[in-house]
Amino acid sequence: MEEWQIYQLEKQEEFVDDLVEFLKIPSMSGQADSFKDVEAAAQWVKDRLIRAGLEHVSILPTAQHPVVFAQYIKDPSLPTVLIYGHFDTQPVDPLDLWDSPPFEPVIKNDRVYARGASDDKGNMLAPILAVESLLKTEGELPINIKFLFEGQEEIGSPDLPDFVAAYKDLLACNFAISADGGQYEEDQPLLLLGLRGICALQIDLEGAKSDLHSGHYGGMVQNPIHALSHLLASMRDDNGKITVDGFYDDVKELTKDERAEIAKVPFDSYKELLNLGLEEFFGESEYSPLERASIRPTLEVNGIWGGFQGEGTKTVLPSEAHAKITCRLVAEQNPDHVIEAIAKHVRKNTLPGVRSSIKILGKGSSAYNMPFDHPGNVAAAEVLKDIYLKTPVHIWAGGSIPICSILLEHLKVYTVNFAFGLSDENIHAPNEFFRLESFRKSQKAYVLYLKNLAKHAGKFSSLGF
Amino acid sequence: MEEWQIYQLEKQEEFVDDLVEFLKIPSMSGQADSFKDVEAAAQWVKDRLIRAGLEHVSILPTAQHPVVFAQYIKDPSLPTVLIYGHFDTQPVDPLDLWDSPPFEPVIKNDRVYARGASDDKGNMLAPILAVESLLKTEGELPINIKFLFEGQEEIGSPDLPDFVAAYKDLLACNFAISADGGQYEEDQPLLLLGLRGICALQIDLEGAKSDLHSGHYGGMVQNPIHALSHLLASMRDDNGKITVDGFYDDVKELTKDERAEIAKVPFDSYKELLNLGLEEFFGESEYSPLERASIRPTLEVNGIWGGFQGEGTKTVLPSEAHAKITCRLVAEQNPDHVIEAIAKHVRKNTLPGVRSSIKILGKGSSAYNMPFDHPGNVAAAEVLKDIYLKTPVHIWAGGSIPICSILLEHLKVYTVNFAFGLSDENIHAPNEFFRLESFRKSQKAYVLYLKNLAKHAGKFSSLGF
Numbered sequence: 001m002e003e004w005q006i007y008q009l010e011k012q013e014e015f016v017d018d019l020v021e022f023l024k025i026p027s028m029s030g031q032a033d034s035f036k037d038v039e040a041a042a043q044w045v046k047d048r049l050i051r052a053g054l055e056h057v058s059i060l061p062t063a064q065h066p067v068v069f070a071q072y073i074k075d076p077s078l079p080t081v082l083i084y085g086h087f088d089t090q091p092v093d094p095l096d097l098w099d100s101p102p103f104e105p106v107i108k109n110d111r112v113y114a115r116g117a118s119d120d121k122g123n124m125l126a127p128i129l130a131v132e133s134l135l136k137t138e139g140e141l142p143i144n145i146k147f148l149f150e151g152q153e154e155i156g157s158p159d160l161p162d163f164v165a166a167y168k169d170l171l172a173c174n175f176a177i178s179a180d181g182g183q184y185e186e187d188q189p190l191l192l193l194g195l196r197g198i199c200a201l202q203i204d205l206e207g208a209k210s211d212l213h214s215g216h217y218g219g220m221v222q223n224p225i226h227a228l229s230h231l232l233a234s235m236r237d238d239n240g241k242i243t244v245d246g247f248y249d250d251v252k253e254l255t256k257d258e259r260a261e262i263a264k265v266p267f268d269s270y271k272e273l274l275n276l277g278l279e280e281f282f283g284e285s286e287y288s289p290l291e292r293a294s295i296r297p298t299l300e301v302n303g304i305w306g307g308f309q310g311e312g313t314k315t316v317l318p319s320e321a322h323a324k325i326t327c328r329l330v331a332e333q334n335p336d337h338v339i340e341a342i343a344k345h346v347r348k349n350t351l352p353g354v355r356s357s358i359k360i361l362g363k364g365s366s367a368y369n370m371p372f373d374h375p376g377n378v379a380a381a382e383v384l385k386d387i388y389l390k391t392p393v394h395i396w397a398g399g400s401i402p403i404c405s406i407l408l409e410h411l412k413v414y415t416v417n418f419a420f421g422l423s424d425e426n427i428h429a430p431n432e433f434f435r436l437e438s439f440r441k442s443q444k445a446y447v448l449y450l451k452n453l454a455k456h457a458g459k460f461s462s463l464g465f
Numbered sequence: 466m467e468e469w470q471i472y473q474l475e476k477q478e479e480f481v482d483d484l485v486e487f488l489k490i491p492s493m494s495g496q497a498d499s500f501k502d503v504e505a506a507a508q509w510v511k512d513r514l515i516r517a518g519l520e521h522v523s524i525l526p527t528a529q530h531p532v533v534f535a536q537y538i539k540d541p542s543l544p545t546v547l548i549y550g551h552f553d554t555q556p557v558d559p560l561d562l563w564d565s566p567p568f569e570p571v572i573k574n575d576r577v578y579a580r581g582a583s584d585d586k587g588n589m590l591a592p593i594l595a596v597e598s599l600l601k602t603e604g605e606l607p608i609n610i611k612f613l614f615e616g617q618e619e620i621g622s623p624d625l626p627d628f629v630a631a632y633k634d635l636l637a638c639n640f641a642i643s644a645d646g647g648q649y650e651e652d653q654p655l656l657l658l659g660l661r662g663i664c665a666l667q668i669d670l671e672g673a674k675s676d677l678h679s680g681h682y683g684g685m686v687q688n689p690i691h692a693l694s695h696l697l698a699s700m701r702d703d704n705g706k707i708t709v710d711g712f713y714d715d716v717k718e719l720t721k722d723e724r725a726e727i728a729k730v731p732f733d734s735y736k737e738l739l740n741l742g743l744e745e746f747f748g749e750s751e752y753s754p755l756e757r758a759s760i761r762p763t764l765e766v767n768g769i770w771g772g773f774q775g776e777g778t779k780t781v782l783p784s785e786a787h788a789k790i791t792c793r794l795v796a797e798q799n800p801d802h803v804i805e806a807i808a809k810h811v812r813k814n815t816l817p818g819v820r821s822s823i824k825i826l827g828k829g830s831s832a833y834n835m836p837f838d839h840p841g842n843v844a845a846a847e848v849l850k851d852i853y854l855k856t857p858v859h860i861w862a863g864g865s866i867p868i869c870s871i872l873l874e875h876l877k878v879y880t881v882n883f884a885f886g887l888s889d890e891n892i893h894a895p896n897e898f899f900r901l902e903s904f905r906k907s908q909k910a911y912v913l914y915l916k917n918l919a920k921h922a923g924k925f926s927s928l929g930f
Contacts, residue, residue, distance in 0.1 A: 228694070399680025
């Protein structure tokens with residue numbers, strides 16, 4: 001057993017105490033009452049980084065919540081990784097569904113229960129402790145490290161793009177590692193190769209200038225709800241394929257190898273359908289359900305409304321109807337082009353008797369895709385295989401993680417997701433918890449990852465600080 | 466000038482005072498606070514009928530608001546008409562949009578402003594005053610009269626079907642006249658030949674057992690809003706024709722003569738579109754706009770909802786979507802059959818991945834159609850032509866008037882709509898008013914109508930009281 005391993009073993013109780021202390025800070029970034037606690041969490045992280053032996057530890061302001069930065073530069077010719085995490089948490093409502101108060105951590109069955117335990121305090125503390133265990137036992141790190149911890153991830157990181165752009169020299173690195181996320185199952189490691197982008201819009205249809213009596217005008221005047229149904233129905237065929245002209249223009253088909261990777265992901269259809277309360281999946285039959293939800297773009301109506309929604313009947317011919325849509329984007333799809341294609345489709349397919357308009361909601365983002373053979377991935381895969389005794393699966397996830405796109409845009413680097421949360425840990429829900437088994441495993445994994453990256457050092461270019 | 470005309474002239478100021486007194490009673494049948502005032506209005510009507518010289522004047526209870534009955538039977542071998550009206554009113558909200566308090570009548574420019582002035586106190590008082598002017602000057606009426614005034618029309622007459630069924634002998638008549646309604650324009654009389662029926666339902670689509678993240682599941686799981694749009698779009702073609710199998714089964718094409726009657730109705734498309742804030746009408750191109758809104762059935766979505774309706778974006782794949790539908794029915798369409806046809810269509814056109822169900826809302830009613838050459842219509846047309854110096858147009862209206870169907874079902878009689886409200890009199894809205902010109906005209910018209918009915922007496926069968 002190596003020194004750093006013995007250190008981690010001996011210190012484990014203290015590390016758990018550290019985590020408990022960290023979890024007691026109610027650093028909810030979306031609640032004005034808790035803004036001071038977000039600052040307190042930043043201060044706690046700063047102190048912990050200093051104790052761990054990091055250098056240049058500093059709290060840097062943004063328009064809202066501060067960022068904590070630290071680094072350890074061993075040798076400018078070695079690879080430099082930027083490790084990312086966040087110390088803010090989701091809110092706690094509904095409070096009455098918690099078995100214990102969300103900011104009074106409880107340890108039970110080798111799990112710690114508290115808001116932020118898995119997302120992301122437990123996960124982000126692990127690399128700090130890993131670095132400490134190396135510095136305290138070997139006196140140095142095998143490669144260069146920078147830490148970037150933010151306090152606004154749970155509100156969508158609104159100030160992070162500007163922050164990263166402003167500090168791009170300070171944050172310069174060969175690639176990033178995100179300690180926010182997780183693994184597929186307790187015995188199945190994963191590596192994330194891609195995320196879908198997103199764009200959002202609202203469609204508004206307007207008919208007569210006020211609601212009309214459906215007896216007096218029904219049959220004579222266009223009904224905006226009918227027109228909206230017609231419009232939405234015209235956007236998708238019965239197989240789930242989007243029928244908006246140009247929608248698939250910049251979508252690339254995956255290679256056989258990539259599809260083979262997706263096929264390796266353990267996916268229990270029966271269990272998944274049972275969880276969802278569904279009898280069958282739906283969508284493009286030429287793709288598997290997992291493919292449809294990850295490497296295929298979507299056009300999804302998130303909400304619809306118009307006319308009377310109360311009890312009973314109101315014989316109204318409504319004057320308006322509305323729908324909200326988000327598209328998940330893949331490959332080279334550009335959010336602005338997709339919005340334009342939809343806008344054109346709306347103009348072309350609006351039935352007579354109503355006026356249509358669209359409202360673009362938010363900025364949108366392109367898909368994020370990382371090369372399969374990126375040395376950061378290769379090194380991570382080797383470590384995960386050693387720890388789990390199982391080859392990691394490579395997945396494309398259907399959602400969006402802002403940090404990956406932000407770092408790619410402003411620092412021109414990819415992000416390896418290297419974290420150990422599990423999907424049943426109630427993140428964003430009552431009774432969030434983190435497995436202490438995962439906490440220990442992640443400390444070890446980070447040490448092994450850093451050491452393995454040193455072995456792959458030749459594949460990275462020098463940043464020349 | 467005949468005696469009864471002189472009487473009406475001399476008494477006109479008193480009649481207007483009567484109307485003002487009647488309008489001061491806040492008899493809003495839908496407001497629990499006003500239930501006593503509905504009773505007070507019934508008492509006022511009873512007293513006024515007695516003063517007018519009617520017999521058997523009585524207040525009869527229903528489950529909610531009372532009915533006032535009166536009669537004058539001259540000779541069982543003469544025709545008997547049942548004159549209908551209602552003494553309850555709509556509520557008054559929004560109160561701040563009224564120029565004067567709704568139950569403090571104001572007379573201005575030969576109009577009386579108050580809630581209920583046109584709908585229906587002014588209109589229902591006229592036949593009472595007409596009967597009084599005949600009884601006080603000629604000592605008798607030319608035919609037999611019964612009065613049925615209700616106090617719950619504005620809440621949909623829920624107890625009237627049972628009441629009419631229970632009192633069908635008391636109410637027996639050759640046909641009915643409704644003093645609730647109006648004329649087309651100040652210089653254009655109309656007679657109503659038909660009303661559309663109605664049936665109502667709600668469609669509920671259910672997908673996964675809870676809302677899902679559109680990033681994680683979008684593309685894999687059916688979206689109930691998409692499925693609902695598909696379903697609603699499948700019910701109507703782009704020309705506005707309903708594509709539900711069996712929907713038109715019991716619809717009869719109108720005769721050339723009937724369509725020619727509709728074509729005579731003055732209908733200013735340009736003015737109507739301007740009022741509606743529309744650029745064009747919509748619907749079955751082989752029918753005129755007026756035909757589509759009166760003698761053609763409709764399937765109209767009155768409301769739709771599902772998913773996120775707030776500000777901005779929520780990336781939700783909703784678990785439910787809902788729509789409310791009412792159909793306007795014509796000719797022999799049976800509301801139950803139409804609901805069944807739609808239910809079948811829903812079952813057949815529900816996309817995979819969602820469960821659909823329908824909820825029937827209310828009892829529904831068939832269309833009401835009265836023969837063009839009914840002697841009640843013929844006699845009314847002659848009187849209207851004498852008064853307006855213009856042939857009345859015959860219209861089929863797109864809405865539903867419960868009393869017509871109730872009397873047809875339980876008394877087996879048709880109802881001639883003979884009233885003098887005009888469409889600009891703000892009924893159901895702030896600043897309702899009634900033209901005193903119409904008030905005087907209607908008193909005269911009712912006398913002439915009763916006298917003319919006596920001339921047509923031979924066309925009616927004896928009821929043999």
